[in-house]
Ligand SMILES: NC(=O)C1=CN([C@@H]2O[C@H](COP(=O)(O)OP(=O)(O)OC[C@H]3O[C@@H](n4cnc5c(N)ncnc54)[C@H](O)[C@@H]3O)[C@@H](O)[C@H]2O)C=CC1
C-alpha cells in the first residue's frame with residue numbers, strides 16, 4: 636500500500652488525512668508534520684483509524700513513498716528537493732513556488748535524476764484538460780480572472796504592502812492585474828491556480844491574471860479564457876470556500892483527494 640507522509644495540517648491537509656482515514660483514499664497515512672503543533676493536534680483529533688507519527692519531514696522522507704505538501708510556498712523550498720533526493724514522489728499544492736525558475740528547474744531535474752513523479756493537482760480550477768490538449772499547438776493567450784469576497788484575500792503581501800483596507804471595499808474592485816509570475820508572489824495563498832495554469836500552458840510571464848475583490852460574493856470564482864490555434868474556450872467555476880480557510884476553495888481539497896485516489900489505485904482505466 637502507498638505510504639504517505641504529509642506536511643501542512645491545515646484545511647487541505649485535514650481533508651486529505653480524513654479521506655485516507657475513512658478509506659476514500661486507499662493508502663497508509665504514515666506521518667504528518669506542521670510547524671504549528673495546535674494544527675497537528677486538531678488534525679489528529681479528527682482521525683479514527685490512523686494514528687500517524689508526528690515527525691520532521693527530514694525523517695519521514697526516509698520511510699515513505701509519497702510526500703504530500705499542503706502547507707505554503709516556503710515549505711516547497713524546505714522539503715520538496717530533499718524528498719526527491721530521497722527518492723520520494725511528491726504532490727504539491729503550493730504550486731506558486733514554481734514561479735521561481737531556479738526552483739522549478741531544480742525540481743524537474745531532481746525528479747528526472749531520481750526517477751520520481753511530481754504531481755500538481757488541478758486544485759480550485761477547471762479546464763486544465765483542454766489547455767493541455769490545446770498546448771500541442773500554439774496558444775495565443777491565457778487569462779485567469781479570480782474573484783473572491785474580500786476576506787478571501789486578507790493577509791496577502793500585496794494587500795498589506797499597498798495598505799488596501801478590505802473592509803472599505805464596497806463594490807466589485809479590480810485590485811491586481813499582471814502576469815502570473817507577479818500574481819503568485821503578491822497573493823501566495825490565493826492564486827496558486829495561476830501557477831498550475833502557467834505550467835500547463837504558456838508560462839508565468841504570458842499568463843495574465845486579474846484579481847477582483849467583490850463583497851457581493853460568497854463564493855470564490857475562477858474564470859479562465861484560452862485562445863489558440865485550436866479555437867477558444869472559457870471555463871468558470873464558482874467555488875464554495877473551505878469553512879476553515881476562506882482563501883482556499885473546497886474544490887482544492889477535493890482535487891487533492893482525487894489525485895491521491897488515482898495515484899494509489901493500481902487499477903487504471905481509460906487514456
Ligand atoms: N493549487 C491550488 O489550487 C490551491 C492551493 N492552495 C495552497 O495549498 C496550501 C494549503 O492550503 P490550506 O490547507 O488551505 O492552508 P491552511 O492555512 O489551512 O494550512 C496550511 C498549514 O500548513 C502549515 N505550514 C505552512 N508553512 C509551513 C512550513 N513551512 N512548515 C510546516 N508547516 C507549514 C500551517 O501551519 C498550516 O497548518 C497553501 O499554500 C494554499 O495557498 C490552496 C487552495 C488551492
Ligand SMILES: O=C([O-])CC(=O)C(=O)O
Pocket residue numbers: 758759823824825826827828829855874882883884885887
Ligand atoms: O482555492 C482557491 O480558490 C484558489 C487558491 O486559494 C489558490 O490557488 O491558492
